[in-house]
Amino acid sequence: MATIGNDILQAKKLLLEGELVAIPTETVYGLAANALNPEAVTQIFVVKERPSFDPLIVHVASIDQAQQFITAVPKKAIQLARHFWPGPLTLVLPKQSIIPDIVTSGLSTVGIRCPDHYLTRQLLSELPFPLAAPSANPFGYVSPTTAEHVNNQLGHKIKYILDGGPCRIGLESTIVGFENDQAVIYRRGGVSEEEISKVIGEMSYRLASSNPVAPGQLDSHYAPNKKLYLGDINELKKEFTGKKVGVLRFMGNSDSADTYQLILSQSGNLEEAARNLFAALRQFDQMEIEVILAEPVPDSGIGKAINDRLRRAAK
Numbered sequence: 425m426a427t428i429g430n431d432i433l434q435a436k437k438l439l440l441e442g443e444l445v446a447i448p449t450e451t452v453y454g455l456a457a458n459a460l461n462p463e464a465v466t467q468i469f470v471v472k473e474r475p476s477f478d479p480l481i482v483h484v485a486s487i488d489q490a491q492q493f494i495t496a497v498p499k500k501a502i503q504l505a506r507h508f509w510p511g512p513l514t515l516v517l518p519k520q521s522i523i524p525d526i527v528t529s530g531l532s533t534v535g536i537r538c539p540d541h542y543l544t545r546q547l548l549s550e551l552p553f554p555l556a557a558p559s560a561n562p563f564g565y566v567s568p569t570t571a572e573h574v575n576n577q578l579g580h581k582i583k584y585i586l587d588g589g590p591c592r593i594g595l596e597s598t599i600v601g602f603e604n605d606q607a608v609i610y611r612r613g614g615v616s617e618e619e620i621s622k623v624i625g626e627m628s629y630r631l632a633s634s635n636p637v638a639p640g641q642l643d644s645h646y647a648p649n650k651k652l653y654l655g656d657i658n659e660l661k662k663e664f665t666g667k668k669v670g671v672l673r674f675m676g677n678s679d680s681a682d683t684y685q686l687i688l689s690q691s692g693n694l695e696e697a698a699r700n701l702f703a704a705l706r707q708f709d710q711m712e713i714e715v716i717l718a719e720p721v722p723d724s725g726i727g728k729a730i731n732d733r734l735r736r737a738a739k
């Protein structure tokens with residue numbers, strides 16, 4: 425079983441030996457390996473049972489370190505990195521050959537970001553290589569936002585989980601690529617489009633549900649084991665009379681008649697809702713219910729990313 429602790433030296437030692445270590449970030453927990461070591465990176469795909477066509481994000485300590493792994497950086501990418509790093513924004517940029525093909529699923533671009541968590545930043549600054557790290561969960565399942573989530577699913581397959589507490593954002597990073605020097609959003613996430621457009625102006629979208637540009641943009645993802653239905657909860661309840669349902673509400677208090685109910689944010693705060701979403705989906709999987717009935721949250725700011733995850737959990 426994995427050891428859980430906050431010993432950076434132990435994490436560093438294992439990573440130097442080519443082992444995997446689960447790491448905390450502000451978005452979700454990652455399953456990390458030396459990004460420059462193809463054998464180590466292969467283990468990520470084995471442990472997660474992740475198909476090799478789904479590329480990994482490379483995590484770096486700084487903009488300076490990122491520059492060693494990418495070429496031809498558009499001006500807007502530099503503006504975004506300066507504004508949002510460290511933070512929940514992944515930039516997809518042409519890669520240098522030092523990044524092994526297995527990391528990028530053979531693509532000529534690499535997804536790269538500087539995570540905002542003091543333990544992982546410390547670790548990255550002490551390592552002589554960047555870390556390839558997807559979310560630390562079995563492929564397709566809900567991402568982990570605590571060390572315990574990681575341990576429950578992958579604890580028997582890895583040696584060490586660096587515990588940095590619950591994730592501050594709770595949703596994966598926003599992914600931005602560049603086509604003809606124009607920014608394109610590939611995945612909604614921790615940085616909202618409103619925030620991005622304040623820095624670089626107009627951008628376009630190529631989200632999973634429309635036209636996948638990257639092999640990793642899978643439509644059904646981030647899903648609990650129980651079937652989730654998204655819509656108006658009162659309407660959905662009529663469809664499922666006689667079934668044991670779990671109800672996922674955006675806001676309010678718990679004085680309703682529902683036996684199995686979770687509320688993302690009592691006060692209706694979208695950031696708080698994002699932080700609680702994945703833990704709530706995991707909780708429903710542990711409850712004696714048959715289906716999850718969820719309502720969309722207000723579609724602004726990080727609410728758009730929450731609704732994206734709810735839609736994909738519902739497929």
Ligand code: AMP
Pocket residue numbers: 478479480481516528531533534535557558559596599610611637638639640641642
């Ligand atoms: P995860 O870290 O588990 O959220 O997965 C990383 C995701 O980043 C992948 O599923 C892709 O959608 C995206 N990604 C990583 N590298 C690239 C790339 N080179 N081009 C486009 N998308 C990428």
Ligand code: MG
Pocket residue numbers: 558559567
């Ligand atoms: Mg993932």
